[in-house]
Amino acid sequence: MENQDRCPIQFRFADPRQQRIYEELQLVGPGLAAFFRDACWLMQDERALESTSHLVAHLLREIESALRSVLRPIATEAPDHNADSRSQKEQIRVILQALGIPEVTPEARAWFELVERLHGFAHRRGLEAPRPPAEVHELWLRAQILLKVVLAGMRDRFLNWFPILDDLLTRPHPTNHDLKRLANEVPSNPVTRGYFFDRLDKPEWLKPLWGKGFFRHPPAPVQDEENGWFPVPRPAPALADGQAQTRSCGLHHPRGGRH
Template identity: 20%
Template sequence: MNTPSNIISEHYRISPKRADIYLEIRKYVGEGAADYFHDACYVLEKKENYRAHIHIIAHLLREIDSFVCETLLTKEVVESFRGAKNDHRKKVEAIFEKYSIKHGNYVKDIWLNFATDDSYKPVEYAHRNDLKPARQRIGDLDIEDWFDQFCDLLEFIIEIIKNNFFKFVQNIHSSDSTIVEQCLSSIPNGSEQETYLFNYLIDNKINKVDILNKKGFFDYWNTNSDIIRTSYLIIFANSSASAIVGIILDKNVCESENAWVQCNLIEAVKAIPITTARIDALIQKVIDSSDNFISEYSPVVQKQAELIKHLAKNNKADFAFALAMKLFDLVKDEKLSPEFDHYLYGEMFKKIVPALSLKLRA
């Protein structure tokens, strides 16, 4: 079985320290940064097979450095530096200020070197050196020493996340909106941290839909945290109905290409009281957005069938009929792939048609 602990050492040797860093990056920063670190370790181990190994490793470390910078800062801060001169240095300095990292800290000096010193900056070594041969050293450092310094930096960054982020989340319990806003403003800009936050909210049944919406936690979609965020919407779809109707209608969540997100949206619609303002527009949008997921048998189809029954039983027979016709037209489509299971659709219609027909006759 390929688990994170053996994937990285399956094809080459790696020190226990680097293996631990890989696992910690994967857990606390994200799979993207972990993938870059994985490949950097691989190229370093196999460097005798590469004439330009320093350029490859430098490019990977540059991506990791950018990744962790954007993870440690909030979306607002990251966006404020976008396109600015020396934006990377500004991000690093903003991290020092945010987490009260003092001057004289060994790792702080390393990070400043990586951000500002042309002799150490990964970006300088990721590109060719005019028309000269590929570089074989990093300034006065061997590539192994340079990489070890970067590993020290990564260990430090991981500790920042572990020692700060989890403390911030505890404040979400507060009834003081100012404290909660400060908490949410401190959440790092990463899907791993966002997933942890929403899992925490779900596990503790904490309804902060309004303030989460205000702070922009439902503004960005098609990320790794989409499923857990829409799961959160289901839980509070009844008690925060108006806010959640607004989130689904006004944000781009319905554009998600994830079938399970579409399933969650349908579940949220079912949980929202049928008398809620703009419910008709919401139903129509969710029906339209799930069209792309009924070309084959998928979990969305079963959820659509449940939605048809729900609508038919709650005086929304017109919507139920419209959705049923879409599914019925699909069954008749001769262009469906051989994997399409007509029997499953037939069984589904046996269940939903009675509820629908009763309402249509009423």
């Protein structure tokens, strides 16, 4: 995987379930996949750092909050401008209901427990020594149970995000709210990004997108056997590769061609 190649630490997943979660998180966004991978590395060698428990808790908090944001469109048919004012538990209840997950299931209970306890585990206890990794071990296991089920629910509802992209594409001048929706409420993978940028025909979007860092990490160069190196991949192969990745996880691009 691309993120694995960039990481200076050589790491192999010891648990196939963790490997699968990592691969599915890549369809949500490369950042979440990297956070999970680093947490796996830390927990696989718990004695590598004294602060392992705190770092893992921080990484899990980032993953959990990002999932709540990206799952918001599944839980509400229309843009929910009041979602940020809801408590974390209220947001989770709405998402669980939309995913068809009863609140009494282990994964639902794990989600409520994570938002309740991760804050305390992530932060220091005064000037005391860091928490031992054993203290966060149970939460780490529960988080994986949660991720497996929630990511499966996202995969089954992958097409739900394309109406958001279609709506954004109709807007001639993006607002901060539009940019926030694109950055946080739509999975960031080659299919969704390819779908959006292949159809974006309003130059007024480019400067705001640049300002929000959308072009900060361009695709890696692709070698052409006859002509040498190109600075960026050509769009068609890049999108085709993304579609292939998505199909391999049971997802399909909703439709081809332009509007």
